[in-house]
Amino acid sequence: MQVILIGSGNTATVLGRKIKEEGHDVLQVWSRDLSHAKPLAEELDARPETSLKSLGKADIYIIAVPDDAIENVASQLDLHNHLVVHTAGSVSKDALQKASRNFGVLYPLQSLRKEIPVIPEIPFLVDGNTSDDLTLIYDFAETISKRVTVATDEERKKLHLSAVIVSNFSNHLFAIAEEYCKKSKSDFSLLYPLINEIASRIEFESPAKLQTGPAVRNDLETLRNHEELLKDHPEIKNLYALFTKSIQEFYR
Amino acid sequence: MQVILIGSGNTATVLGRKIKEEGHDVLQVWSRDLSHAKPLAEELDARPETSLKSLGKADIYIIAVPDDAIENVASQLDLHNHLVVHTAGSVSKDALQKASRNFGVLYPLQSLRKEIPVIPEIPFLVDGNTSDDLTLIYDFAETISKRVTVATDEERKKLHLSAVIVSNFSNHLFAIAEEYCKKSKSDFSLLYPLINEIASRIEFESPAKLQTGPAVRNDLETLRNHEELLKDHPEIKNLYALFTKSIQEFYR
Numbered sequence: 001m002q003v004i005l006i007g008s009g010n011t012a013t014v015l016g017r018k019i020k021e022e023g024h025d026v027l028q029v030w031s032r033d034l035s036h037a038k039p040l041a042e043e044l045d046a047r048p049e050t051s052l053k054s055l056g057k058a059d060i061y062i063i064a065v066p067d068d069a070i071e072n073v074a075s076q077l078d079l080h081n082h083l084v085v086h087t088a089g090s091v092s093k094d095a096l097q098k099a100s101r102n103f104g105v106l107y108p109l110q111s112l113r114k115e116i117p118v119i120p121e122i123p124f125l126v127d128g129n130t131s132d133d134l135t136l137i138y139d140f141a142e143t144i145s146k147r148v149t150v151a152t153d154e155e156r157k158k159l160h161l162s163a164v165i166v167s168n169f170s171n172h173l174f175a176i177a178e179e180y181c182k183k184s185k186s187d188f189s190l191l192y193p194l195i196n197e198i199a200s201r202i203e204f205e206s207p208a209k210l211q212t213g214p215a216v217r218n219d220l221e222t223l224r225n226h227e228e229l230l231k232d233h234p235e236i237k238n239l240y241a242l243f244t245k246s247i248q249e250f251y252r
Numbered sequence: 253m254q255v256i257l258i259g260s261g262n263t264a265t266v267l268g269r270k271i272k273e274e275g276h277d278v279l280q281v282w283s284r285d286l287s288h289a290k291p292l293a294e295e296l297d298a299r300p301e302t303s304l305k306s307l308g309k310a311d312i313y314i315i316a317v318p319d320d321a322i323e324n325v326a327s328q329l330d331l332h333n334h335l336v337v338h339t340a341g342s343v344s345k346d347a348l349q350k351a352s353r354n355f356g357v358l359y360p361l362q363s364l365r366k367e368i369p370v371i372p373e374i375p376f377l378v379d380g381n382t383s384d385d386l387t388l389i390y391d392f393a394e395t396i397s398k399r400v401t402v403a404t405d406e407e408r409k410k411l412h413l414s415a416v417i418v419s420n421f422s423n424h425l426f427a428i429a430e431e432y433c434k435k436s437k438s439d440f441s442l443l444y445p446l447i448n449e450i451a452s453r454i455e456f457e458s459p460a461k462l463q464t465g466p467a468v469r470n471d472l473e474t475l476r477n478h479e480e481l482l483k484d485h486p487e488i489k490n491l492y493a494l495f496t497k498s499i500q501e502f503y504r
Contacts, residue, residue: 111462120445158436159433165429171450174450175459175463178459180413192454193374196451197372202444204367208427226413
């Protein structure tokens, strides 16, 4: 397929790499800022472009810009019948109505960062304005991923919310622990195997059945010790207390 | 080495398997309850035992019982000069003073569950009452792990607190998301690749530099959408609000 990428951030970059890797052609990379469009276009053997009016013809146009810019970008496109998709979890497909009669969603349910050397497995949630659009988007997604699922706007928004909880919030816990380790001169990297284990074992058993720690076993002495250790870290202490309460209510 | 295991729960079971796998002999497995001691003893080709007074001689005695039972179990042992360790993150090594003159800590910085089919990588934090004890414990730990670090009681307690944050709390986020997926008829397993990516990529880059999501980019529309989606889930809404605030303060 011939692809035009609209955007040059993390999502555009990683999807562009994956798309090229699977044998498609990326023709153009658009960004408002030429200094952003150019390096990605070069990497993908595409042409950089800064005017939405100067985009050429392609089989699929992929809009990967910040959520709140999607509708504005779409309104500046005039693609007639050409297929256009956005890649956002929380934005309705109807944000693309002004761009073309054929539109849909190609949402990667993954955290994509251009600086990570290995492209992770990316499940896609797809949607289309018509069943023909949906079939085209589904088939395209299958060329770049082993896991493609049809999801409506509502279904996608709920999975996006779950994704925020399991990824953004977990990552924040890691960031907090890393900061605490720095302040207490502990080696945060000692926790890597534990973090990996917690993430990978939920494929064997439900996380609700795997909960461990002082909160779930109501180990008051350890809970008190931890509170004492956190007396100079009020923001962590706050999160710690809320988690303890939330865990204890969940398993009551 | 000849090992006697005191305890038959998750830690005793997984450490017992690892110790046997690396060529040591587990002679006896103690539990208060014979029906607990017996299956683990059978698996490890050891003898089950329910009396702490009937333990034989061994090179190392490993106490892997609940934190609040360690001191009590230790006080019933009379091991003279035989080396005894506990495996707890938050309990001082001095809890073993009554058991023997030679004691220390062999703390696995990992979440160990007997039902998980693959034994994960286990970093150990070790401590000893004397430098000879420490050397013995360190050398033993090195036979079952590639990553052994000396840590005092205080250092170990801080890493244990960090471990609670990155593992128990993350797992709770996964459990909450799984429950939300069930209620909203989403497929939680679609999130496995994302969860794995979040956990594994922190080895490439600090989590503080990898934070993404609506909170850190102050995407008010998505934050409002999520609040609306959670209106019938007050406990998740509460956590969501606290994380949003905590993330925004962390990156201010």
